[in-house]
Every structure is written in structure tokens, then in C-alpha cells.
Amino acid sequence: MMARRRRRLPERAWRPGPGLAAAIAVALLAAPARAAAAPYTPASDEEIVERLRERPLEPADRELRTLRQALRAEPRRLALAVAVAQHCIGIARRDGDPRYLGYAQAALSPWWSEAAPPVMARLMKATILQSVHEFDAAVVELDAVLQEDPANVQAWFTRASIEQVRGEYPKAERDCARVRDLGARVHGSACLAELRSLSGHDQEAEQALQGLLRENPDQVAWLSLVAAELAERRGDVRTAEQRYRASLAAASDAYAKGAWADFLLDRHRYDEVIALLLPEQRVDALLLRLALAFQGRADPRRDDAVAALQGRFDAARLRGDTVHQREEARFELHLRHRPEVAAGLAQRNWAVQREPADLRILLEAARAAHRVDLMDSARAFVVATGIDDVRLSPTAR
């Protein structure tokens, strides 16, 4: 569910024009539940029955309203539809609210089922599909975009990002090299550095990232995040913490908060996790970390958080969603203490995505459930990629 961190190209790297500089991998955070109790009738008209937003309207929200109104009048105006979709994807990422991905898809509906939609519509569609972990379908769209427009940097970059999530590092490296060669140098180089690190070449990756950070202070949020994760995999705790803090100080989304919370949980710094995530409970990947922190310090609020998470996973299953399997595996293993269930979820998740976090839960669940077959799959991946991560057990490395 909490998909890979956003990967966005700066506007200058965009070929179709500035309007299209939307998010790519959106942190998709669905988390439903049927926490229905008994129906009731409020006592008075003044009673507040629903809070529609947690923050005051921001300029982006107001702009989206205007755009959607315009689009209702002219639903087939491509530029308008793409602008609406971009705004929606941006808000979905900012708030972790998957409803906005539905609105984005609705904006693109005149082209959604077309065999050969315009490149811009197709790229947006690929982004939405990627956000809901429909990786195969997203790659089909991206391949089609690149067929028509081989110099489309964003399409190369998005495809690289999917390949990286799937653990297909050689493919991802080829695509990242195209991104760099087509002029998006910082993005291409950072993406290559991250892949080098994931393939076990930490030293080389570290140097490249340090260079990029020095030269591009404006990109500190995501470059620091990449560098922080690298340092954490190497076991360089102090550097990792500095970099997480630098990244979050510049900007933060659900992905970054989740990664930082995991870092803190591994160090039993539960109070910091609670302070960070108490206001973020709508996003279930973050509620999961909050529940783990509650459990870590024997906080009585743990049980409510677990019940709420269970409700959300149940509701997701009702509608047939499978984007939450990584989180659900952690939930089952660490909060419900059901290793067999966790191993099954981790295995199904592993078939879809293979980031370090997926590898870690696969190994943890496999070990707890004594699933030798899964341990073997994990080890095979470690050997094939050369990935090195101190958080994995010595048996796997």
C-alpha cells in the first residue's frame, strides 16, 4: 500500500510542458474498514457529524475545484483533464487519500479505455496504475508511450521506478541511464546511485549521492531520503538519522514519515514515533507504525489501534484490494502474532513488489513460521542482486 516514494522530475525535464510535472509513484494509502456500529440519529442540527478535511483549504485544493468545474463543461479537453488528474494525484500523495486517485481516473475517463490514447493521457494512466500496484498494466502503458515518444524522460523514469520496486535492478539501471542521458541528469544519476547501492555497491553509491547533494541543495528532500536509507542499510545509524532529519525538514510525505518511523522503531524510540504519527492515523501504513510504537511501550491505546487496523484490512479485503499486503503481513506478524498468516501475506506481497522492506518482512515472517521455502526465495534474491542490509538476519546475508 504505501508505495514507493514519489519520484518527480523537475519541470525542465518534462517534454510535454510544465503542466505535466505531476507526481509519479504516489503514496497510495488505502485503508478501509467496516467499523460500523449502530445507526443513530443526531440529537441536534448543530451536531458536527463529519470532518471533510483536516486542514484548511490550500491553494492547490482551490485550483483543483476551479479546474474540475471547467472540466465538467468540457470533459474532452485533454490539457484540462490532465491538469485535473495531476492535481488529484498530488493531493492523493500529500494526504495519502486514494479517493483522489479515483477522481484522477474519472478525469481521464474519455481516454481511459481507448486503445491508443494521447501520450499525456497514457502517462497519467500509467502513474495511477502504478499507484495502485497494477505494475504490469502500468508497464504496458509506459511501453506504448516510449514506442510513440522514445525521448519521454518521465516515461523512462517511471518505468525505472517500477522495475526497481520489483527488484529488476539491471533493467532499472538501463532505464535510469536513459533518464540521465536524455537530460534529467540529477534524477538519472540519483536513481543509478540508489540501484548501485541496492546491488551491494554502497561505497560507489555513497560517493555519487554526496556529490549530488552538494550540487543540488534544492533537491535535499528526496536525495537525503535516498542517502538516509542507504546509510541505514549499511548500519551507519548516526548518518542515517542526520539525513532523515534533513529530508523531513525540507518536505515530507507519508513514505518519508514511514521510513523514519521504522528507523525509530528499530531503535525502540517509541515516544518519538508516537509524537510523529499521532496526527497521521488516517493513513493506515502510518497507523501500523503507531500501533507498533504503542505496543513497544505497553501503551493502552495499542488495542484500539489494532482493532482499527483490523477493520481497515477487512474493509480492503471486502472490495478486493491487495495493495496493503506488506503492511498487513507486518500487522499479522508483530501485532496479531500469527506467523503463518503473515508468511502467506508476505509471500503474496513478494510476488508483486521487492523493495528492501518487502524482503525484510518476507524473511521475518518466514523465519517465524518456519517456512524454509520462503527463506530460500529471499536468499536467492539476496544472492542474485548482491543486496546488503544490516537489518536482515545474518542467516540471510
Add this chain to the structure above:
Amino acid sequence: MSRGARITAALALAGAAVVASAHKPSDAYVTLAPRGDDVTVRWDVALRDLDPELGLDVDDDGTLSWGEVRSRLRDIEAYLLPQMTISAGGAACRPAPAGGDGAPGRVARHRLDRHSDGTYDAMSFVLHCAKPIDVLDVDYRLFAAVDPTHRGIVRLDAGGDATESAVLGPDHPRRRFDLRRSSRLETLREFVVEGIGHIGFGFDHILFLLSLLLPSVLVRADRIGSGRWAGAPDARGALVDVLKVVTAFTLAHSITLCLAVLDVVTLPSRLVESGIALTVILASVNNIRTVLPGRRWAVAFAFGLIHGFGFAAALKDVGLSRQALALSLFGFNLGVEIGQLAIVAAFFPVAFALRHSTLYRRVVLGPVSMSVAAIAGVWFVERAFDLKLMGFPA
């Protein structure tokens, strides 16, 4: 598209109250409870989803008061009701006239309910169907234009344990609930009947079984296999013999029935059908002159394996539901056993009574076995060479 998911029990309110609402894709929850010609509907739609369509938040302060919702209930109904059509027997069911807690222009009672992602308008109303409700068709289009990822999670509550559910959305907006086959007991009954019918009208299986059982009430007069028989001394020995044969046959055909239905082993039907005919020929000829080695229960077992493939073909023709595979397999097999026992129950007392008579040994055993072999011979030729020689259902 049906996902067969079962709506889980409501969570403790405590969870929802202490922990903030989730961010989730948009869902609405529909429960349909048919009773007689009426369907009671409960439809929960998120206020968060209704607001952008109807502008509920008049003062645009980001919160909804009950007054803001209550004053628009008529508009909410007018917006929602056309988005879902429920019909029985091809005729759309209409809101029953008495409804809407007495408010003018409304058909539903509205309350609020909390779900994991916030507050929903919980609307209940009764639909009246002109035709009897054997089959209920649901056509669900809510929010199809504004949010294609919206899903209507529809649960049919047909009383007792009989619940079924479906997840409907723009790509798969329709679902048919068949109330006649909604219960598991009903499925079981249906397949038991199929099993009984198959053995009852499957003359090849009956003749095979009878050919094997004919000698059960007899014992060999000599031990050389010349075909001379005498009546069995007591019922006990004869019954044990029948039991062995029937059990071996049952065990064998159950094994191949399961293997074939689960597609572990598949054989071409021509081979199976002509093989079955061949087993009937051999079993009946064996009563006249010993052609098969081993005891009859062993023969019953070996040949039963072939009959199992025949049962599997029949079961597959009936159509198996994947969800109720084990149940239908069990039911069908049970039906076959019941049919078999009925045949044995009809055959055994008569045969046992006649066992000492010359009639039984001279007329029944010899000529009857001969005729059976002849009929089976025709079947064999028909089935093996795909010819039509006689109009006999087999």
C-alpha cells in the same frame, strides 16, 4: 464480479472512536433482505462522497453538521435512488409507498452510521417487486462517472446463514443473486439427487453391479471354475460377500471420480465409456465361465476405477461450482451410494430367497448373464466405434 467475500462483523465502536478515520478508496455498503415480494434495502453511502456531488457543506467550513445533511435528505435520495436498480424476474422493484419516516417526497428512513473512513448516510427503505423473487438482479452505477474506483459492496441476506456478496463497480455493475440455490444445504441436496439419478438411469452401472452380485448368494459347487454353483448356506456369508463387492466398487469409483473432477487424471470419454461396457461384458461372462482372475471384490475394485471416470463426466456435465466443489463432489458421491444401496436392497432379499432354486442357477445366472453380456457388447461396439445400434439410454 463477485468476490465471494463475506462482510465481516462490525468492529467494536471503541476502535473507531479513539482512532481517527482511515483514508480509503470509496465504498458503499448495500444489504438486500428479500422477504416475500418485498426487498428491504439498507444502503450506506459516505457523506464524504456525497458532499462533492451535492454541495452539502454549504458554509464550506470543512465540516458537516447534522442540519446541513438533514435539510438535504430529499436531494440525497433523488440522487442515489436512480443509481441502483433492483429487479426480480426482469421487472424493476419499486419503492413501497409507505416509507421515508413520513417526510414528504421521501421513501427512505435516514440515519447516520460510522465506518472506518467516516460517517455514512445509512438509508433504509423497502422495495416492492411485481414478480416473485426467485432471481434478484442488481444493477449498480453509483459514482461511476466521478470515481471509477468506487465499489458497491452488496450483500444478500436471504435469512439464516444464507448470505452472498458481490463487489460492483463501473467495469462490472451487475450481479444476479439466485435465491433458489443460495443455501449450501440446497446445493448438497441438488447433487445428492443428481448422484441418485445418475446411477438410477445409468443402466451400465446397474448391470455391472448386478452381474457382480448375482453369484453372491451362491457358492462354487466345485473349486475348478467350471461354472457349477450351489446356494449359499447362510445369509451372513452371502451378505458379507455383497458388502465386500459394493465397498470395493464404491472405494474405487470414488477415487477416480475425485481425481477426474479435480483434473488430476483425465481420460477421453470414448475410452471411458467403451471401457465401462467392457467391464459389464467381462463381469457377466465371468458368471458363466470364469474369465477373470482373483476374487470378485478385487474385480469390483479394478473395474470400479473405470466407472469412476464415467461418474466424473456426468458430474462435470451437471456443472460444478468452484466454491462448492467439495460439497458437490461429496453430495454426488453420496447420491451414487444411496442409489447403489437401493439396488442392493431390492436385489438381495429376492436373490437370497431364490438361491436354492434351479430357476436361479439355471435361468437367472446363465441366460440373464448372457443377455447382459449381449447388451453390453452392443454398447461396446457403439461406444468404441461411435455407432448407433439401439435406442437404449446408457
